[in-house]
Amino acid sequence: MTDTDAETLAERVRDGELRLYELEDHADAETAAAARRHLLAEETGVDLDVIGEYAFDAADAEPNIENMVGAAQIPMGVAGPLPIDGGAAEGEHYLPMATTEGALLASVNRGVSTIRTAGGATARVLKSGMTRAPVFKVEDVAAAGEVSAWVREHVGDLAEAAEATTSHGELQDVEPYVVGDNVFLRFSYDTKDAMGMNMATIATEAACEVVERETSADLVALSGNLCSDKKPAAINAIEGRGRTVAADVLIPHEQVEERLDTTTEAIVEANTRKNLVGSAKAGALGFNAHAANVVAAAFLALGQDAAQVVEGSNAITTVDAREDGLYASVTIASLEVGTVGGGTGLPTQAEALDVLGYAGGGDPAGSNADALAEVIATGALAGELSLLAALSSRHLSSAHAELGR
Known part of the structure; x- marks a missing residue:
């Protein structure tokens, strides 16, 4: 050139x-x-x-951008080492995070240090399934009932058509939803180590051809928003999308005071009044302090679809005072992550995944994406602990002021 x-x-x-x-x-x-x-x-x-x-x-x-002019550079830090007893993630991990929010890495690392002193966190992927929900039109509700019944009886036929489009994806279920003369079919796929949105879309299109051929339904849109992708949605909070993942830790009371400069009782009260009551009053779908902060920073660093932080913020933080310590957990209902495809192949993001230890396809298939979900959830737990501690001890503004943020 x-x-x-x-x-x-x-x-x-x-x-x-x-x-x-x-x-x-x-x-x-x-x-x-x-x-x-x-x-x-x-x-x-x-x-x-x-x-x-x-x-x-x-x-x-080229697979990731059109009309390219250059690149946006975002500072990247690391949280860790974070010890995790996971279903897929084992041992200590460094979590790369890219952000422009000062004090975020410092806060998360304070939570990480507390978790490490307590012996580590436990994490598990509880459910996995990428969804796509096309919408069909039918003549009336009687026809809608017939189409729904046919779909329930022929999931195997739909799976055969859908899985012929991919060497990795597996159709798990198809759930019909009827609204008048609209029939929504929520397809759910095991997409292994890929986040799988494109895979699910292509597979669903093939399955829709079978539905149109065998029933009276006419496809209106391949996505009918019941999926629901990149939008706040209660269905994702209830049924999950991508990975449903949880992480928890038990911190001795004396370590809460030493590491977080507050008490178990104060953190419990802050969580109840802020994350639970405050979120309920606001009509929020996520009942947490700032889980999206960790999810977004990890997504940017690790090549995930940044817009899906919408679903990634759909988390519930629970805190309980037990006899032997502070119990805290974070459950993220719809964390859509992958270790292959999308932005994971870009050099910066590929290096960051290597730092984490879960780049590329896992053995068995899907295990790397499961591990990624578990590490991000544990990072979110660290962030929740630190922010709740800062709020309950009234140190939030002074911490930002001290760091010049």
């Missing part, structure tokens, strides 16, 4: 010969990105040298 090549392409866009999205048809990915930067710099007067500095080959990002 030369500056002249990029400038020539930019000039052709300005002259109307080419459109921005067509540049890769006429040049390599690096030159196309440089041409867009050149065009933007001329039209906006902004120097894009920093945006144009990145550590990967632009061609490697």
